[in-house]
Amino acid sequence: DTAVSQTPKYLVTQMGNDKSIKCEQNLGHDTMYWYKQDSKKFLKIMFSYNNKELIINETVPNRFSPKSPDKAHLNLHINSLELGDSAVYFCASSQVPRITDTQYFGPGTRLTVL
């Protein structure tokens, strides 16, 4: 069984479009995250939710809006896509929002903006 799943795996779209990436975890965890990995492999946290409440919001353009309908899901909606948004986006989860808690990552969504 897949622990943390993301859809789609690949997303190719034009500049200016709006797109969403979905994430689901079946681990029963309270905390979920979105990370962005750029072309140089730097991985940076974007958002963190604990039990549907936003707890970390890094300096991310407000074109990015996370939504957590329940604690098993954390979706990422991106408005007015720009070339610089091209990256691999990873969803992750942990049991609690404690920094020592192991984070479980999804397989990633490769977003390409043309």
Add this chain to the structure above:
Amino acid sequence: SQQGEEDPQALSIQEGENATMNCSYKTSINNLQWYRQNSGRGLVHLILIRSNEREKHSGRLRVTLDTSKKSSSLLITASRAADTASYFCATDNQGAQKLVFGQGTRLTINP
């Protein structure tokens, strides 16, 4: 800004040899973690070492932490082809509830 920086950026060795990767960081930490990322996949947690620990083992993995030098090393002994992956260190800035990742070391094990 990035907290952890891995060194080397890329490492290629023969199967059976030991692989050593290093991570340096800038600010004080409570703990440091190592993750592995296989090509096209998500990260997988390997090991966590706390700031009051100097060395930790897990199977063929050995992690050391030197807080005076703000550095950590990951040693993989008796490497296997399946160890081919990128390895990332992740730290917390003391008090911050987020992991800060380095750029990773890309390890290739040649058969």
